[in-house]
Amino acid sequence: MTSSLPNERSIADAGTVGSMAARLEVRDLQTWFYTRRGIVKAVDGVSFALEPGETLGLVGESGSGKSITCLSMLRLVPEPAGRIVGGEVWLGDTDLLQLSRHEMEQVRGRRISMVLQDPMTSLNPVFNVEKQVGEGSMYHMGLHGSGLRDRVQQLLRWVRIPAPEVRANDYPHQMSGGMRQRIVGAIALSSQPSVLIADEPTTSLDVTIQAQYLQLLKDLQEEHRFSMIFVTHDFGIVARVCDRVAVMYAGKIVEMAPTRELFSSPRHPYAKALIQSLPDPDLEVEWLTTIPGQPPSLYDLPQGCPFAPRCADAMDICTQQYPPTFETGVATDVSGGVFAGGAAGVSSGVTAGGIGPSHTAACWLYDGAPR
Amino acid sequence: MMTAVTTEPVLLDVRHVRKYFPVNKGVLLRKPVGWIKAVDDVAFTIAPGQTFGLVGESGCGKSTLAKLILLLEPLTEGDIMFDERSVTGLRGDALKNYRASVGAVFQDPFSSLSPRMRVKEIVGDPLAVTTDTPRSQIEARVSEVLEQVGLNPSTASNYPHEFSGGQRQRIAIARALSASPRLVILDEPVSALDASIRAQIINLLKSLQQELGVSYLLIAHDLGTVRFLSDVVGVMYLGQLVEKSTSREVFTNPLHPYTRALLSAALPVRPDVQREEVVISGEVPSPLDPPSGCRFYARCPAAMAICENVQPLLAEAEDGHEVACHLYPTSSPAGANATP
Numbered sequence: 270m271t272s273s274l275p276n277e278r279s280i281a282d283a284g285t286v287g288s289m290a291a292r293l294e295v296r297d298l299q300t301w302f303y304t305r306r307g308i309v310k311a312v313d314g315v316s317f318a319l320e321p322g323e324t325l326g327l328v329g330e331s332g333s334g335k336s337i338t339c340l341s342m343l344r345l346v347p348e349p350a351g352r353i354v355g356g357e358v359w360l361g362d363t364d365l366l367q368l369s370r371h372e373m374e375q376v377r378g379r380r381i382s383m384v385l386q387d388p389m390t391s392l393n394p395v396f397n398v399e400k401q402v403g404e405g406s407m408y409h410m411g412l413h414g415s416g417l418r419d420r421v422q423q424l425l426r427w428v429r430i431p432a433p434e435v436r437a438n439d440y441p442h443q444m445s446g447g448m449r450q451r452i453v454g455a456i457a458l459s460s461q462p463s464v465l466i467a468d469e470p471t472t473s474l475d476v477t478i479q480a481q482y483l484q485l486l487k488d489l490q491e492e493h494r495f496s497m498i499f500v501t502h503d504f505g506i507v508a509r510v511c512d513r514v515a516v517m518y519a520g521k522i523v524e525m526a527p528t529r530e531l532f533s534s535p536r537h538p539y540a541k542a543l544i545q546s547l548p549d550p551d552l553e554v555e556w557l558t559t560i561p562g563q564p565p566s567l568y569d570l571p572q573g574c575p576f577a578p579r580c581a582d583a584m585d586i587c588t589q590q591y592p593p594t595f596e597t598g599v600a601t602d603v604s605g606g607v608f609a610g611g612a613a614g615v616s617s618g619v620t621a622g623g624i625g626p627s628h629t630a631a632c633w634l635y636d637g638a639p640r
Numbered sequence: 641m642m643t644a645v646t647t648e649p650v651l652l653d654v655r656h657v658r659k660y661f662p663v664n665k666g667v668l669l670r671k672p673v674g675w676i677k678a679v680d681d682v683a684f685t686i687a688p689g690q691t692f693g694l695v696g697e698s699g700c701g702k703s704t705l706a707k708l709i710l711l712l713e714p715l716t717e718g719d720i721m722f723d724e725r726s727v728t729g730l731r732g733d734a735l736k737n738y739r740a741s742v743g744a745v746f747q748d749p750f751s752s753l754s755p756r757m758r759v760k761e762i763v764g765d766p767l768a769v770t771t772d773t774p775r776s777q778i779e780a781r782v783s784e785v786l787e788q789v790g791l792n793p794s795t796a797s798n799y800p801h802e803f804s805g806g807q808r809q810r811i812a813i814a815r816a817l818s819a820s821p822r823l824v825i826l827d828e829p830v831s832a833l834d835a836s837i838r839a840q841i842i843n844l845l846k847s848l849q850q851e852l853g854v855s856y857l858l859i860a861h862d863l864g865t866v867r868f869l870s871d872v873v874g875v876m877y878l879g880q881l882v883e884k885s886t887s888r889e890v891f892t893n894p895l896h897p898y899t900r901a902l903l904s905a906a907l908p909v910r911p912d913v914q915r916e917e918v919v920i921s922g923e924v925p926s927p928l929d930p931p932s933g934c935r936f937y938a939r940c941p942a943a944m945a946i947c948e949n950v951q952p953l954l955a956e957a958e959d960g961h962e963v964a965c966h967l968y969p970t971s972s973p974a975g976a977n978a979t980p
Contacts (some may be wrong), residue, residue, distance in 0.1 A: 557839040
């Protein structure tokens with residue numbers, strides 16, 4: 270795939286709205302749901318930073334809190350059941366959680382956009398493509414008439430829709446799944462956001478189409494220099510597109526590492542077991558490594574570390590107290606033994622900022638105590 | 641586990657099966673205006689105790705094929721032999737016996753189990769419907785299979801909603817096995833499950849096969865699962881088998897350009913494994929009026945002149961490795977000229 274033409278770039282720059290590169294930082298985010306059965310701490314103390322141009326993977330099983338983390342950043346948590354009860358979301362020097370409803374509307378879709386899982390449900394079947402792709406440009410850039418039409422066609426070209434002047438009049442059902450998801454991408458890019466959140470964008474696509482779409486996202490990121498949060502449960506996708514990965518379990522980030530590091534020397538026993546349990550198309554093995562038990566119910570989480578009941582390395586303290594996040598140091602040692610060097614307690618808040626090769630895990634194995 | 645491709649006894653023999661769905665137009669006088677060729681001349685065999693893995697993208701006909709074998713849809717053409725007897729004309733007891741011999745596990749354990757039935761009813765149902773097993777023995781058999789799939793038989797009186805996704809899939813597996821089938825069709829058995837549960841279920845399927853000697857037809861898009869469970873793998877594209885060989889051959893020595901693209905797109909599990917990157921352009925063409933030559937022609941990076949008009953035949957290109965592609969002379973019908 271080729272990069273966009275130079276004259277297109279200049280049109281874009283003329284009409285740019287939100288595209289100042291900005292650092293995103295989430296601090297101790299807590300989003301709870303108040304239900305009849307009790308309080309569900311869907312997101313419970315999540316902290317991470319996203320540098321301009323970086324791609325961060327957010328992986329975890331269903332119910333681990335990855336999607337709610339993203340919805341919280343956009344302040345789209347379904348109310349009144351769900352409430353952001355604590356934390357900060359800094360985009361540049363603004364805390365999004367302190368903005369008024371109206372101010373937030375200037376951020377949503379403009380500085381942070383989102384691509385959802387299923388284009389069949391995220392596109393409106395009764396409006397044509399032009400109307401839906403143009404809505405953001407109309408609202409945020411004040412475009413209308415032929416200016417808006419040109420803008421829509423430019424956006425469609427960005428996402429490699431052939432014959433955009435014809436396709437703009439199509440309705441979603443006239444397009445294939447892969448093309449629909451590219452339309453969703455065009456909508457997300459329409460005001461050139463600095464952060465794009467992609468929530469399982471390829472789950473509903475076939476594998477060969479998935480490969481095309483991931484390639485497109487990577488190309489677009491290079492052309493338009495946004496940073497990306499990639500929510501997925503698929504480690505294969507993580508390996509392909511992410512610079513860094515945060516692994517979530519039961520509402521908390523349990524491990525954060527550069528992608529290669531995570532695969533070559535996972536620290537948290539959950540991440541370790543999960544990576545080992547993947548059936549690998551490149552290998553023939555007799556049996557797969559399994560993780561015993563089930564993911565916990567968020568209604569009654571066990572005391573201490575929620576993974577402890579399934580953990581092969583669980584100790585007494587694990588069932589009593591949730592571990593803080595420890596810096597485990599980047600090791601090239603892949604021996605698989607328990608790594609205990611360089612462990613200095615870092616409070617569960619934000620770890621040393623910056624994109625540096627930090628590898629953290631919320632696990633008592635790394636508290637530095639002699640064992 | 642066998643790895644050789646059939647000179648062995650055959651349990652299921654799918655013989656040049658076709659399934660066309662009519663496309664009708666008009667409100668009162670509905671006229672057929674075309675056919676969707678969902679399955680178009682597919683042939684393969686499954687030996688006793690063997691797993692045949694079927695891979696391909698959505699719409700390629702995998703699930704239609706499963707429905708044909710389960711007799712949920714009539715064949716348009718061809719035949720399916722089970723234990724050397726055709727299953728298409730079965731009636732009465734013979735049909736019941738066949739239904740008892742073939743079990744099925746579907747993708748979503750939330751929609752495939754009736755919420756109004758207790759586990760023992762769900763699991764005992766195939767026995768009650770397809771066999772004359774007395775009620776007292778059904779309960780004993782239910783306890784037995786529940787234990788085999790790793791569930792506590794004391795939960796037999798519970799309802800499906802009381803179980804997690806992984807446990808529900810175990811119930812679905814128990815149901816498929818209760819009438820002691822010889823073939824089980826697994827249609828995406830783990831893709832709806834959480835990652836940390838998948839390996840448990842995949843291992844369970846494998847150990848059950850070793851214990852019971854049952855054959856599997858595995859339909860899955862996760863190639864890791866297919867490689868792990870399958871002895872023989874068939875790759876489907878737009879209603880046709882384009883490649884077929886042992887699991888190891890297909891994964892280490894893929895011959896068809898589509899198989900190569902599929903393997904490349906399957907994404908590395910580990911970032912340190914470098915893979916040949918084949919990103920194919922375009923999308924799967926409509927099975928309504930598929931292209932006349934090779935169906936992969938328009939997307940194929942290695943397409944030649946002959947591919948546009950002459951349909952390649954599935955033929956043995958290497959020892960025990962069949963492929964339908966003009967890159968291999970065995971696929972081109974006599975007289976056709978395969979020049980690049």
